[in-house]
Amino acid sequence: MTHREKKSILGGTASDAAFSIAETSDGGYIMAGQTASKEGDVSNNHGNTDAWVVKLDRTGNKQWQKTFGGTGSEGSQSIIETSEGGYIMAGWTNSNDGDITGYHVGWGMNIGNIDGWVVRLNKDGNLLWNKAFGGSSSDRINSIIQGMDNSYTIAGDTRSNYDGDVGANHGDDDAWTVNIDKEGKILWQKTLGGSDGDMAYFITPTRDGGYVLAGFTSSNDGDVSGNHGGEDAWVVKLDQRGNKQWQRTLGGSSGDIARAVFQRANGSYVMVGSTGSNDGDVIGQLHAGGAWIVTMKDH
Numbered sequence: 258m259t260h261r262e263k264k265s266i267l268g269g270t271a272s273d274a275a276f277s278i279a280e281t282s283d284g285g286y287i288m289a290g291q292t293a294s295k296e297g298d299v300s301n302n303h304g305n306t307d308a309w310v311v312k313l314d315r316t317g318n319k320q321w322q323k324t325f326g327g328t329g330s331e332g333s334q335s336i337i338e339t340s341e342g343g344y345i346m347a348g349w350t351n352s353n354d355g356d357i358t359g360y361h362v363g364w365g366m367n368i369g370n371i372d373g374w375v376v377r378l379n380k381d382g383n384l385l386w387n388k389a390f391g392g393s394s395s396d397r398i399n400s401i402i403q404g405m406d407n408s409y410t411i412a413g414d415t416r417s418n419y420d421g422d423v424g425a426n427h428g429d430d431d432a433w434t435v436n437i438d439k440e441g442k443i444l445w446q447k448t449l450g451g452s453d454g455d456m457a458y459f460i461t462p463t464r465d466g467g468y469v470l471a472g473f474t475s476s477n478d479g480d481v482s483g484n485h486g487g488e489d490a491w492v493v494k495l496d497q498r499g500n501k502q503w504q505r506t507l508g509g510s511s512g513d514i515a516r517a518v519f520q521r522a523n524g525s526y527v528m529v530g531s532t533g534s535n536d537g538d539v540i541g542q543l544h545a546g547g548a549w550i551v552t553m554k555d556h
Contacts, residue, residue, distance in 0.1 A: 451476025
């Protein structure tokens with residue numbers, strides 16, 4: 258049997274990157290990232306870098322592309338097809354014009370701060386609504402999912418503290434989860450972390466209606482315990498309202514990061530990420546860095 262594969266290269270003459278791809282109900286794919294190009298496969302760039310969405314057919318041919326942003330910089334870290342039809346993407350922005358609604362200007366009118374950003378699109382990629390989330394410091398969204406109730410839950414990190422859309426910060430960057438309705442209204446938000454840097458890269462639903470986060474932590478206080486040294490991979494189980502149920506720090510004395518986590522049919526979890534350690538929880542690491550897979554039980 259002959260196996261054929263299709264390779265597609267998309268972009269223009271400047272820097273272009275894809276950070277997320279999802280299969281669509283028509284058998285094709287929806288891809289999101291960022292672009293600094295203004296030609297080639299890219300059109301209508303608004304400024305520096307724009308969030309970039311590309312719809313592909315089942316063989317990888319471009320059907321359409323859209324750029325979203327303002328005169329600053331934007332990027333999309335996550336995109337999914339919605340149950341209502343169309344798409345929703347999440348990422349970041351530091352613009353206060355163009356397509357951006359609700360940007361949170363920093364202290365002293367500092368436009369350099371980053372907000373998390375959610376953009377809802379119809380099936381043809383046209384903008385339905387968008388909303389910036391955050392406070393007066395830098396905030397970012399790395400992952401978005403849709404729940405059975407059609408709400409959306411986003412995960413990322415925040416440096417803001419008791420202002421804008423953000424509650425109490427534990428120190429430095431906190432992991433941040435926000436639940437929004439189908440129009441982008443906040444239903445609840447939670448910050449998680451300790452006195453050092455903490456971040457969520459990925460969120461996925463669990464069988465009990467809650468969520469599980471994957472990321473990293475440099476803390477060993479607050480919501481974090483058991484840090485092995487430096488950055489640890491961090492897995493956090495949340496209930497359906499975003500309250501922490503349990504957390505696991507995984508790693509050794511060097512840098513370790515969890516990039517994704519999934520719950521298996523038997524209730525256990527599989528985490529994937531990277532490690533620079535050769536001690537602690539890490540077995541078989543022979544080089545300076547490596548991919549890392551960990552299975553763990555539900556607590």
